[in-house]
Amino acid sequence: MHEKQEMIRVEKLNKSFGDLHVLKDIDMTVNESDVVVLVGASGSGKSTLLRCLNFLEIKNSGKIIIEGEEIESDTHNLNEVRQRVGMVFQHFNLFPHKTVLGNVIEAPTQVKGIRKEDAIKAGKTLLDKVGLGDKYDVYPSTLSGGQKQRVAIARALAMKPDVMLFDEPTSALDPELVGEVLATMKELAEEGMTMVVVTHEMGFAREVGDWVIYMHDGKIVEFGHPNDVFDNPKEKRTQEFLGSIL
Amino acid sequence: MHEKQEMIRVEKLNKSFGDLHVLKDIDMTVNESDVVVLVGASGSGKSTLLRCLNFLEIKNSGKIIIEGEEIESDTHNLNEVRQRVGMVFQHFNLFPHKTVLGNVIEAPTQVKGIRKEDAIKAGKTLLDKVGLGDKYDVYPSTLSGGQKQRVAIARALAMKPDVMLFDEPTSALDPELVGEVLATMKELAEEGMTMVVVTHEMGFAREVGDWVIYMHDGKIVEFGHPNDVFDNPKEKRTQEFLGSIL
Amino acid sequence: GSGEEAEGDSNSSDNGDSENGYNLIEEGKLTFAASGEFKPFSYMEGSEMVGFDIAVAEAIAEKLGLEPAQQKAKFSGIVTGVNQGRYDIAVASHTITEERLEKVDFSEAYYYSGPVIYTRPDSDIHSAEDLKGKEVSVARGTTYVEMANDYTDNIPQVDSDVVALQSLAKGHHDAVLTDDITGLTAIENGLEIENRGQLGVSEQAVAVQKGNDELLDAINEALKEMKESGELAELSKEWIGVDITQEPENITE
Amino acid sequence: MSSILHFFDVFISSYDVFLDGLWITFKLSVASLLIAFIIGLFFAILKISNIKILEWIADAYIWIVRGTPLIVQIFILFYGLTDILLIPMFWAGVAGLAFHSGAYIAEIIRGAIQSIDKGQREAGRSLGMGTGLTMRRIILPQAFRRAVPSLGNQFIIGIKDSSLVSFIGMQDLFGVASTMGANSFDYLPYYVTVAIYYLFIVLILTVAVNKIEKKLAESD
Amino acid sequence: MSSILHFFDVFISSYDVFLDGLWITFKLSVASLLIAFIIGLFFAILKISNIKILEWIADAYIWIVRGTPLIVQIFILFYGLTDILLIPMFWAGVAGLAFHSGAYIAEIIRGAIQSIDKGQREAGRSLGMGTGLTMRRIILPQAFRRAVPSLGNQFIIGIKDSSLVSFIGMQDLFGVASTMGANSFDYLPYYVTVAIYYLFIVLILTVAVNKIEKKLAESD
Ligand SMILES: Nc1ncnc2c1ncn2[C@@H]1O[C@H](COP(=O)(O)OP(=O)(O)OP(=O)(O)O)[C@@H](O)[C@H]1O
Ligand SMILES: Nc1ncnc2c1ncn2[C@@H]1O[C@H](COP(=O)(O)OP(=O)(O)OP(=O)(O)O)[C@@H](O)[C@H]1O
Numbered sequence A, B: 001m002h003e004k005q006e007m008i009r010v011e012k013l014n015k016s017f018g019d020l021h022v023l024k025d026i027d028m029t030v031n032e033s034d035v036v037v038l039v040g041a042s043g044s045g046k047s048t049l050l051r052c053l054n055f056l057e058i059k060n061s062g063k064i065i066i067e068g069e070e071i072e073s074d075t076h077n078l079n080e081v082r083q084r085v086g087m088v089f090q091h092f093n094l095f096p097h098k099t100v101l102g103n104v105i106e107a108p109t110q111v112k113g114i115r116k117e118d119a120i121k122a123g124k125t126l127l128d129k130v131g132l133g134d135k136y137d138v139y140p141s142t143l144s145g146g147q148k149q150r151v152a153i154a155r156a157l158a159m160k161p162d163v164m165l166f167d168e169p170t171s172a173l174d175p176e177l178v179g180e181v182l183a184t185m186k187e188l189a190e191e192g193m194t195m196v197v198v199t200h201e202m203g204f205a206r207e208v209g210d211w212v213i214y215m216h217d218g219k220i221v222e223f224g225h226p227n228d229v230f231d232n233p234k235e236k237r238t239q240e241f242l243g244s245i246l
Numbered sequence C: 001g002s003g004e005e006a007e008g009d010s011n012s013s014d015n016g017d018s019e020n021g022y023n024l025i026e027e028g029k030l031t032f033a034a035s036g037e038f039k040p041f042s043y044m045e046g047s048e049m050v051g052f053d054i055a056v057a058e059a060i061a062e063k064l065g066l067e068p069a070q071q072k073a074k075f076s077g078i079v080t081g082v083n084q085g086r087y088d089i090a091v092a093s094h095t096i097t098e099e100r101l102e103k104v105d106f107s108e109a110y111y112y113s114g115p116v117i118y119t120r121p122d123s124d125i126h127s128a129e130d131l132k133g134k135e136v137s138v139a140r141g142t143t144y145v146e147m148a149n150d151y152t153d154n155i156p157q158v159d160s161d162v163v164a165l166q167s168l169a170k171g172h173h174d175a176v177l178t179d180d181i182t183g184l185t186a187i188e189n190g191l192e193i194e195n196r197g198q199l200g201v202s203e204q205a206v207a208v209q210k211g212n213d214e215l216l217d218a219i220n221e222a223l224k225e226m227k228e229s230g231e232l233a234e235l236s237k238e239w240i241g242v243d244i245t246q247e248p249e250n251i252t253e
Numbered sequence D, E: 001m002s003s004i005l006h007f008f009d010v011f012i013s014s015y016d017v018f019l020d021g022l023w024i025t026f027k028l029s030v031a032s033l034l035i036a037f038i039i040g041l042f043f044a045i046l047k048i049s050n051i052k053i054l055e056w057i058a059d060a061y062i063w064i065v066r067g068t069p070l071i072v073q074i075f076i077l078f079y080g081l082t083d084i085l086l087i088p089m090f091w092a093g094v095a096g097l098a099f100h101s102g103a104y105i106a107e108i109i110r111g112a113i114q115s116i117d118k119g120q121r122e123a124g125r126s127l128g129m130g131t132g133l134t135m136r137r138i139i140l141p142q143a144f145r146r147a148v149p150s151l152g153n154q155f156i157i158g159i160k161d162s163s164l165v166s167f168i169g170m171q172d173l174f175g176v177a178s179t180m181g182a183n184s185f186d187y188l189p190y191y192v193t194v195a196i197y198y199l200f201i202v203l204i205l206t207v208a209v210n211k212i213e214k215k216l217a218e219s220d
């Protein structure tokens, strides 16, 4: 197995909202094709970390290095960087005024300037892949939550990102719809996509995750392979947390 | 033990909302000082039955006899009848623009024409009784749910009703606040108040209830003493329902 | 001067002899309307109207032994107001016309004047003929509407003559038709406009509600007295600077 | 520069006449808004009466008011209705403004009444309070509180709208500006002056409404 | 009875002049509302720009418009702006109405933009769409839909407000009625006639707005 390339490196990342110090000296590395699962109690800073990686939040200090390049919000074109890092949200955030296909081709045509015909062709392929080949022209409001989230995944993939971030992609779904989204994500992981996933789905974490990061109060307190972390947590806090959600 | 007086009698009561036949040929009798607990699945018609007894809903057919007098909405003054039948709602329905004491004295002064001083005196006594002697002059918004419900009980009692109806009086409360309301209701029962109570609190039903009525789909399908009904339900539906909530 | 007298104090109650068959809105009072926006005939000083029209009205009231009560009104509503009995009379520079005679009765004329074409100094309008197809603004409900109609269809109508003149001076419209005295006053007040010719002569009179013949007769009587005694000419000189109460031939071109 | 000096001159020297106008605007606004409030309350109650014919009457009134310009309403009342009933100018103005604002206030109050949880009505009735008593003692007091921001806003609109009575000859604030402008053949400084008066009134009222809103919010 | 016959007579015989007035009201309303929409959009964006000075400018504009009567605004523009720029009467009217409606439209659009879930903005930005592109392609289309009922209402108000331009001499619907009324000394039938024209316009527009609302609701 050849040495994997480094996709994301974070060094001493700090982020505060006013007086609230939310991320404290975060260090982490995500290599090519890694699936990193982020767990932790509510308010521990998981979403904030993910949002920093997508530059939806701007860090206070520390380094964020994407594919070897250190990104600073004042010298880089963040819109360009965001194209390389796709994001899937808990509440889907589909564009309600556009059809399913319209959602998927919006950014490629508007941002990358891809010709509409080409974008449509690529978009249809992606929608077929996530199992929505029969829904091109319907509006998001007519879809189930699971279908919406799969459209959101297709929409992010349409920009051909190198890394995908998922922030609790299944926690707004009815239990019977969780599976279809996890299956799509698993497929993506198997194709070698680099992924950072915030989730409470421990089955998925064990099966698909290469690494687990446990966050507590803005710090990374445990890091390791899923089976190690879940079965033999080193920290007492991790044990308690896992006890509460498993 | 002398024969108890009949407080409420219902004969062949029917109530529909449009095409929806909600109460079907209900027969029931509530005697003086009885505590009747009404149970049944959601939508079975418990609230509707209670509201018919208070004339908030007007029956389609059948008889409602309150203290020996058959009440018809077109020949009786319902406002006068409602004074004899107090009601406590799931969501308290306190008057937010009046103080606790103001809530309690509103109807006695406005409807019965009792002098304000007398109403205040009586109201304070009632509030003391439900354990809110220190809250006369605060507004409802500052109270906990349990306190609000006790004010609602005091407000209904202030009209000196002969019967009290309770529609799920504790189900909007945080679990730790349920006890204080049930205690107030128990005390009331012990003083000999005639009560009809819709509740899912089986402990209360066993301890305080004289009778249990089980409703299903608009009909009374079981009636008996609490221990008999709960421990040896005759009907399969009752068994299933009790299984689901106990 | 009569200006002071004209400040008709509503508290004065020396009108004991008002039982004289005039059909008045308020016993002992002569309620008269004027626009208050037609300097120098009527305009505001504080919250009271003053001017030639007002002075005439107050002199008439005095002659009739009545207390004058002024009512400010939009010019376009005054004839209707008299007709409907909102005001006893109007002393508001109304030119006598056929249309108005259908709604109200008119007294003898109390002054004579003529409508004048006003333009900005740089205008190429020099006579009535030049008005053809031009934008000619006038005050709503005035006789100038009809005159302008002879030359053009483009007739913006506003609430008072002064508004029209002011817009003209500011650069709107091509011309305004209004009374020459009003135009002169505007020029004296600094508006940069010019007189480009007069369109005939008109007679201004007091409007009285139809059927109120006693009042009309009394007003005519009063005007006659004032003309003969020279009082009317005095008032004219005081408020206008010249005597415009004589018959037409000596009106300046 | 000189025109600014001239403006200040006008602004200062005209204050006494404008204060007279302000007083008329004030009387007119207060009278018309009080009456509008009563009209609005009346039609709001018609609208929620559940009696078809009364609802239609209220709908027709609101539709006519909302469907025609205020100036048309004022002119019809002032010039038109005089054939039937000759009302003095002040009261014609008051009537026109009240007739107009009344429809908007009716809609505000109706909305507020309907926004009150129906449990409140049921609680009142279950205590033996009749429909009228429940409305008067329970529903309306809560509805009015809830309507305060919108009513405040409507009152401010009403004061500005009152400027239109100058077109039937009243010497309200705007009427004063018009006649002073006409007297001096110099409108602009007078209109700017009157604009400042209105801005000032609206500012004060906005602050007052906000204060009341806050007070009410506290007591909740 | 005879007065009703007389009214019908006036109503029917005056139709050609009123149609001329209607045409002016129409041109005026369309032009002013289009411009007001652009002004409103511009100031709405200033208000949400998060740049203090731009927000202040927008606040000042909205405060001035909401703090003064429309008639004052029209007169100041008509008499005042001519010192700087001589605009024809029609465009002075358009400018006054647009300046006025613009502030209300700005508040409507701002409210609609702020009511759009912020997840929409984040989704756009996470896809690499810049702030401007996200605003234009994602936020505004949704905000406009949501604003349709309020905008429709404001447009109706704008049409009624346009009646005030008659006071600077325009022969719009209301100007025609005033002129005909004044010249015939017979106000009531003309004002009632013009009221009916306005009612009719408003009725048509209300129906149209409701239709559009329903259409939009369906596609959601
Ligand atoms: N925009 C913001 N402004 C202020 N505080 C914020 C903001 N976003 C997040 N926070 C705070 O930062 C802390 C971490 O929030 P974050 O959303 O990252 O937690 P999380 O681990 O994702 O929790 P959850 O599991 O509930 O999603 C919380 O205390 C939160 O209230
Ligand atoms: N005002 C109404 N109009 C139409 N249908 C109604 C109305 N009130 C109740 N219903 C219907 O009548 C049926 C019985 O309702 P009811 O509230 O009496 O049930 P319930 O036994 O109290 O249920 P829950 O335990 O949920 O309170 C339900 O199907 C309900 O939807």
Ligand SMILES: [Mg+2]
Pocket (backbone or CB within 6 Å): A046, A047, A048, A167
């Ligand atoms: Mg989160």
Ligand SMILES: [Mg+2]
Pocket (backbone or CB within 6 Å): B046, B047, B048, B167
């Ligand atoms: Mg119920």
